[in-house]
Amino acid sequence: MNVRSLNTRLASMNPIAIILYGLIIWFVIAFLIYPNLNIYGEIFFKDGKFTLEAAEKLLSSERAMKSLYNSFILAFSLVVTVNIVGITLVLISEYFDIKGAKILKLGYSTTLIYSGVVLVSGYKFVYGEEGFMTKLLVRIFPSFDTTWFHGYWAVLFVMTFACTSNHFLFLSNAIRKIDFQTVEAARNMGASAWYILRRVVLPVLKPTIYALTILTFLTGLAATSAPLILGGKEFQTITPMILTFSKSMTSRDLAALLALILGLATLVLLTVMIRFERKGNFMSVSKVKSELVKQKIRHKVGNVAAHILAYGLFVLYIVPVVLIILFSFTDSASITTATLNPNSFTLDNYIQVFSSMSAFKPYLVSIVYAAAASVIVVALTLAVSRLLHKYNNKWTLALEYSLLIPWILPSTLIAIGLIVTFNTPKLVIGNSVLVGTVWMLLIAYVIVHIPFTLRMVKASFFSLDGNLEDAARNLGAKPFYTFRKVLLPIILPSTLAVLALNFNGILADYDVTVFLYHPLYQPLGIVIKNSTDAQAAADTKALTLVYSVILMIMSTITLYFVYGRNSRT
Template identity: 30%
Template sequence: MNRFTIKRLIPVLLLGTVYAGYVIYPLTETLRESVNIGGAFSVANYVDILRPGNSANFEALWNSVLVSILSVLFSGILGTFLAFVLTQFTFPFQGLLSRLAVVPIALPPLVGVIAFLFAFGESGIIPRIVQEVSGLSGSVIALEGFSAIVAVHTYSFYVYFYLFVSTSLRQLEAAQLEAAQTLGSTALRTLRVIVLPELKPALLGAAILTFMASMASFSAPLLFGGDMRFMTLQIYNAKLNGELDVAASHSIVLTAVSIFFYIVLKIVTPRGSGVRRSKGTGRSGLVSLSAPVRRMLIACCVALLALELLPIAIIILISFAKEGSWTWQILPAAYTPENYQKLFADPYVFDPIINSSLMSLVAVAACILVGVGISYVLVKGSLRRFRDIGDVAATLSFAIPGTVIAISLILAFNTPGIFTAQNVLVGTFWILPLAYFIRMFPFVVRSTSASLDQLDDSLIEAGESFGAGSFRRFRKIVLPGILPGIIAGALLVIITAIGEFVSSVLLYTYSNRPISVEILAQMRTYNFGAAAAYSVFLLMLVMLLSVLAGYIGKEGKTHPSSVNI
């Protein structure tokens, strides 16, 4: 082996070690634990989960699957409807409305669920109003249990359908619809035979993402689930009870399901499908509807989007509620900015904000280092021949539920090992940023890869021809071209990390508790005002960063990722 080959291999080996140590090894440890009952090999846990019967574990699997299927159904209907109305008709404020339509995906996981709880939950404001107006018990329309979880999922995940379908509809060529017209096709037949098949990949892709996200969803079952069992909750409870083998086996089943669907998703939505061009002239609508029907559909769409903003408006309102002022009234009786003042004045309350910021920064640094490295090696470097498989592997942790990542880290790093320089990570500050890193470095891989794809190989070759060394080539030629992509990915990491809840709640210690965990603690002690103020603060921070990310790069925005709620 000559020096050249060794030099090329070093980055690959380094990245491979990181990947093996922090993504693969924890999973294998989880697998090992799941078949290790009292020191002996046994598949009893799996039998218990997978065999139909009355066991709590089978019930959890069954409920999770059922909730996910229903979530796909309702998200699909809502998202597709909004996509149709917002792309096919022209009406005032359309641009603003289509931006509103993607808001739920930007909500930090716990915040969205809590906002929903305040609005539609058992003692939510809407049921209270219904009770006051109609005299019926508010619980008639209050969402709880199963239906509440499906509703929250629909609220969050319809965005996948909306984004995928509206993109497909925009790409749909007007000339094709016109061709169908010249061939005598009716609007309905055109919709069925021409449009729907064109939308199939989008619908399928969104359905898979929604299914995966619903299976992995944790906050919604935690806050609305009551006594019902779900896989993620089962993992959480098993961990709290110290039954790590049970938690591990659930994790493995959940991971297997997710990875299976993730690979299916990669197959059904091929990268870089051909772009069709057409002339600027003319753009026929998909379906010609009479004016009243059109107006009704548009009104429906506006009403739905207003309804979508309602929970956010309510959580802002409650963030100003004076503590103890909201008991039986429809709306809180007294308002004060106190909750916000406390956020910054009270060191106890301010601590989590410091913690979350610090841990996000640590995570983002690691994400950039590893993410940029991986994408360079895969797109332009020595592993470019394995690009397709490499992409799937590098973004695999998108497919692994946050709950599972937390459990696998606990199982892998509760004893000293080589990947941690003989330290125990569980119970330390470092395990949270590590979890964030594992969950989020694919953001950077993806946005950087997108930028690298734009970068012409001949630029790099030109640098080579001038005798620039590989480091100088990277710094002078590659880096300036991909910097916007890196920054967009990094911002996405920060946005997600700063509100991360699903992994954090299993891994935090009191001294490094993040914002989300503190919100839950405030909810549990009925400090709704404080919880709401935290939530709104987090919301504002995330929105601000999203706007910033939107300005810097478009790379990360086209394909939403599955982020667990």
């Protein structure tokens, strides 16, 4: 597009649209491009001169190098454990004929309604030093070590179960699409159940398993909540170390370098995943597919073992949720001693949350942040999607790629980039300082959720019938009126679903929040994490349990309205 045609288009556009698109371009430059370029300057340039001082400090820091080592160990370990458990869950719930499969699926899907810091705090509440299961084991075995749930193995255990939610969502969907005719043909040729599973079923699932493996590795590499709450000093990983270094001006460049290493690892792994997807071709060749029929395990011992395994995993998944709900209705003494007594059940915790402003404040802060960020990011991506839908040129392509930057960078790097960039006045934001303000966290929430929202909203736009807009134009409708009255009502249901998912995800966020929150306005994620500390008051722990239950209820409602109403399984 040349300058003359660009000027012609600008002249034909509504002034409000020009201002809106100008704000979008400013936002992209100010918060997506500039901070992520500026971070390189903070690391490699001091007083205008190139330096490797940060790299030298990193190599000489035993704690920093140990955290890098621990992060990669955790990531590789999770690839093995999460795939084993995740594939097992999907086979139990979707492939094999297991009694009570519907109930089992409900238990396995509990990680969809509570995750992150809420999930980790729940597991610590059950298995930690003061946890219910630990106290129970001490009563049975008086010499039992109460500090057993700590360090690498505790982090690996919790994250293994936390990360299977992706398998449960995506691998379950993939296995349902397997052509049953190929399975039946293999059986008719005399193939055993194990051979069919290994040579017929799993190869078809390889693309999904590869993608989930990369996502699991990245999750382990950037883990925050589990290592911070359960890892202790002996198992510190990259993100908690970045958080520690970012609090000091003298070590902020070290935090930035660690975040950059995390970002480079993310880019490399995403590149590998794309190459696997392009090279792999594991699709079924059958033209007429038949629905997969659950397979009976004919070996008696194998069938019993499968059922024991299925219900054993069910117990592991469901126990933290059940205990969080039960203890949220008990008094502080019962929570402190981890004992359930019928006489201790009360509604006082819930009454306090909704009647005391100090108790409700963290919830209110999170609701305001989540609502504001969700609305802003949806409005932003609606405008961008409209632009991408209407114009197809190098400028809109550059805009789209710029908005996808947060997808290829870990949230830690984005947070550090904002901290090191906006801790001093910058012309691009009117010589203001954002660090230490309530706006910084809101901006970060919007940035992190742009890529997912843009992909979903853009897909809705490009599924519209082009004749609708042509008809409206022929009737004399202006572009904005057409968008507001014709296009928006059609894409509104899917847009509201994305808004609900974003709202749900932000409510208990910890990974971004911990770097950027205002001390006077602590969101739920920070309060829930603080309640896991040994010195936390019993009343605080009681309120945290109530917060967790409310979050699980809201997550369940959100998932039902987004996914459940269209499900027939």
